[in-house]
Amino acid sequence: MGFFASVDGVISPAAEASVSVLDNGFTFGDAVYETLRTYAGRPFELGRHLRRLRNSAARIGVSIPQDDAELRARLDALLERAANRGESYIRFIVSRGRGDISYHFERVQGPTIVMVVKPYQPLPDAAYTDGVVVSLVGVRRNHPDALDPAIKSCNLLNNVLAMREAQARGAIEALLLNQAGELAEGAGSNVYVVSNGVALTPPLSAGILPGITREVLFEVAQETGVPMREATLRAQDLLDSDEAFITSTLKELAPVRRVDGHAIRSCPGPLTQRLLRAFRAYARR
Numbered sequence: 001m002g003f004f005a006s007v008d009g010v011i012s013p014a015a016e017a018s019v020s021v022l023d024n025g026f027t028f029g030d031a032v033y034e035t036l037r038t039y040a041g042r043p044f045e046l047g048r049h050l051r052r053l054r055n056s057a058a059r060i061g062v063s064i065p066q067d068d069a070e071l072r073a074r075l076d077a078l079l080e081r082a083a084n085r086g087e088s089y090i091r092f093i094v095s096r097g098r099g100d101i102s103y104h105f106e107r108v109q110g111p112t113i114v115m116v117v118k119p120y121q122p123l124p125d126a127a128y129t130d131g132v133v134v135s136l137v138g139v140r141r142n143h144p145d146a147l148d149p150a151i152k153s154c155n156l157l158n159n160v161l162a163m164r165e166a167q168a169r170g171a172i173e174a175l176l177l178n179q180a181g182e183l184a185e186g187a188g189s190n191v192y193v194v195s196n197g198v199a200l201t202p203p204l205s206a207g208i209l210p211g212i213t214r215e216v217l218f219e220v221a222q223e224t225g226v227p228m229r230e231a232t233l234r235a236q237d238l239l240d241s242d243e244a245f246i247t248s249t250l251k252e253l254a255p256v257r258r259v260d261g262h263a264i265r266s267c268p269g270p271l272t273q274r275l276l277r278a279f280r281a282y283a284r285r
Contacts, residue, residue, distance in 0.1 A: 002082035003118040011081050012117055023039055023112055024093025029155030031112075032056035035249055036090040037120050039283050042089060043075060044249070048212050050092075056152045057094050062111050064094055071113075078117050087120040089250070093154060096208040108207050119174065123251055127172075131257025132268035134186070135171035136235055136247065141184040144207045149185070152209060159187040165225045169260060173246055175238070178207045189254075190214040193233060194243035194271050203230040213247040217279060224278040226271060243269025245276075253279055 005017035025031030034049045050068050052203075057064050058148050064072075071092075079088060088132075097110010123132070142149055147158075158243040159174075166174035166187070174187040185191055185208040192201045199221065204210055221228040238244055244256035253276040255268035268276075 002084060002225050004078055004082045004116075006115040008113055009074055011078055014118065017114075019095075019114065020098045022098045022101060023095050024097060024099050024108055024110070025093065025112065025154055027099070027101050028096075029153070029157075031093055031095035031154040032060060032062070033154050034092040034152060035093070037090075037249055038079070038088045038090070039081075041079070041087070043079075043214065044241045044283055045212055046072065046075070048215065049171035052210070052212065053092055053094065054153065057111070059148070059151045060096070060153070061105075062094060062096050064111060064113070066113065066257060074112055074113075075091060075115055075117075078115050082196045084117070084119050087122075089118050089120045091116045091117075095154070118252075123254060125256050127251075128268065130247070130260075131255040131264070132173065133171045133258045134168040134173045134256055135169045135260050136238075137165040137174045139165060139174070139176060141176040141207055142179045143179050147183050149207055150204070162187045171260070175259070177235065179208075181234065182206050183235060183238060184208050184247075185211075189246040189248040189251060191238070192228075192245050192247070193238050194245075194269055195237070195241055197227065197254055197271065199226060199228040199271060199275070200231040200237075201228070201236075202203050202233055206232065209245065212252065213249055213252070213279075216282065217247060217253070217275065220278045220282050221275060223282075224274065226275055226278075243272050245272045252276065 003014045005014040034053045036043050093114040095112045097108045099108040142158050162174035176184050178184040184206050190211040243266050245253050257267040257271045
């Protein structure tokens with residue numbers, strides 16, 4: 001199984017791939033990214049991820065000159081080179097390009113387009129049968145007027161600080177509140193509570209990333225007949241919930257067993273299990 005990278009279309013083992021130390025992605029965190037995985041060897045919802053990648057890039061003033069067909073071809077070549085027997089983890093990174101460590105953006109040559117593929121490592125089965133532990137951290141989600149979380153930026157210090165706090169508490173995910181004290185999202189996931197048979201998740205206006213799995217799950221829930229809607233939530237709504245779960249490309253739907261020292265009433269709950277089965281059936285289609 002292989003860990004490989006494509007830098008502007010040139011494939012090499014990831015440990016040997018290089019980007020200039022003058023690249024704005026390194027010197028300023030001036031870059032955006034997408035994380036994907038494969039099912040049956042094929043990238044899941046690649047079109048939606050490329051759409052969001054372009055939207056993020058446009059929000060920071062970066063144009064990606066290659067069309068989707070070219071990006072797909074580069075990824076196909078990278079997956080073929082990696083030749084992973086199981087599923088693969090995929091990351092796209094688009095930086096503004098190589099500059100001179102200044103705010104003279106007219107001097108930047110780019111963009112730099114990187115793709116990385118490595119073997120996908122799923123959560124252990126116990127995460128789905130017994131649930132996961134999450135933590136409500138003190139770090140607040142970036143305010144959209146400062147750095148909009150809807151931009152999937154490589155500048156992830158907000159997430160890093162939140163995850164360090166969560167991991168110190170023995171949790172696998174950090175849940176962040178926004179500046180209004182509302183439940184926002186996880187450092188690497190969207191969050192849901194189930195109350196009276198309805199799945200609720202914070203609205204985009206709470207200052208969150210529009211998750212691809214979140215988007216797909218709304219469609220799957222409608223097809224499956226599971227009531228799901230957006231709602232402004234507080235930490236207490238999570239603690240009082242009948243069920244809770246988090247979603248992401250890499251985690252799928254992971255039921256929450258405990259929030260810090262507080263046990264969720266039902267884990268995995270029946271609605272969470274129903275949605276997980278339906279989502280996996282959709283993904284494998």
